[in-house]
Amino acid sequence: MSDAFPYLHVSPKGWRLAMGLRPLEESRWLEVDGHRDEQLAQKDQLLRDHRDVVVATRLEGDDASAELLEHVTGFLRGYHPDIPILIDPLDHPIIAASRLAQADLCVMVRDDTWRLQAACVCFPSRWRLVSKIGTTLDEIHSPIPMYGEELSKPTNSFFDRLQPERSFWRLNWTVLDSPELHQPISARQSPKVDFTKWFFRVERQTLRQLPRTKAIVFTIHNYVESLAALIAVNEEFARNLLLALDTAPDPMNEYKGWAGLGDQLRQVLAGAAKDVTSG
Numbered sequence: 001m002s003d004a005f006p007y008l009h010v011s012p013k014g015w016r017l018a019m020g021l022r023p024l025e026e027s028r029w030l031e032v033d034g035h036r037d038e039q040l041a042q043k044d045q046l047l048r049d050h051r052d053v054v055v056a057t058r059l060e061g062d063d064a065s066a067e068l069l070e071h072v073t074g075f076l077r078g079y080h081p082d083i084p085i086l087i088d089p090l091d092h093p094i095i096a097a098s099r100l101a102q103a104d105l106c107v108m109v110r111d112d113t114w115r116l117q118a119a120c121v122c123f124p125s126r127w128r129l130v131s132k133i134g135t136t137l138d139e140i141h142s143p144i145p146m147y148g149e150e151l152s153k154p155t156n157s158f159f160d161r162l163q164p165e166r167s168f169w170r171l172n173w174t175v176l177d178s179p180e181l182h183q184p185i186s187a188r189q190s191p192k193v194d195f196t197k198w199f200f201r202v203e204r205q206t207l208r209q210l211p212r213t214k215a216i217v218f219t220i221h222n223y224v225e226s227l228a229a230l231i232a233v234n235e236e237f238a239r240n241l242l243l244a245l246d247t248a249p250d251p252m253n254e255y256k257g258w259a260g261l262g263d264q265l266r267q268v269l270a271g272a273a274k275d276v277t278s279g
């Protein structure tokens, strides 16, 4: 990746499952970076070859998807006027919107509760869209250890309180044994590969409510970089990551596929320290 890695943050306080929501400035809703062309080309190929994997829509999400498309085009016209806006009128609006943004787009609509009713997710981090469409926030997050006890209530109540005038963003990070953006498989394994083959992956997520349909749009923009490269230039990051891996509860290590990763990182850091002191 040629741009400096933009969201290199792991808490210095150790592992914690947290909402971590921050207010979002309107101008920062959808990010545009040096990977835009390459990521949109990959989206185009996935939409052609694996459409059933990357798109899921239900009638209940159609109106909100059309409103989302209006907002994506309005955003680009307002904040990125150089970007051409090309829309195929035959595309479902969630697909048309997704072709204009690097981020993946999900539309949540409230009936008895909030449900995922339309999505174009080309870059899932080890989950399957088809298993989530039509389901609730709690069902979507059911594989995550401790989500039910710690995040279910605050997340549902956040969705009920969100207003179109105030949007939010948050970060999720993980370490994976592949830099591939499109990982629609649910299986996770402990990375047993060489340290140089690990990757730090951050999802920058935004949440905003659309004023007309009152649907909530969830966007996910991925950033991936070699873990070894990041550690080499940022010692504080390396220390915080090691602490997070050491303090994450076993079920979380299991879910993330991190078992054994902390020990390997410790060895790498000890080796680097030896190199410095002996050199």
Ligand code: HEM
Binding pocket: 017, 018, 019, 106, 108, 116, 126, 127, 128, 132, 140, 141, 143, 144, 151, 155, 158, 172, 173, 174, 207, 218, 256
């Ligand atoms: C305030 C809102 C939200 C919070 C606090 C939240 C929190 C989380 C957390 C902590 C994880 C675990 C990820 C990891 O560390 O690997 C996760 C995973 C996930 N989230 Fe959310 N999330 C939110 C909204 C949403 C929405 C609106 C969707 C809609 C598509 C969503 C879809 C997912 C999916 C698909 C996963 C992966 C689940 C799996 O492994 O099967 N999240 N979320």
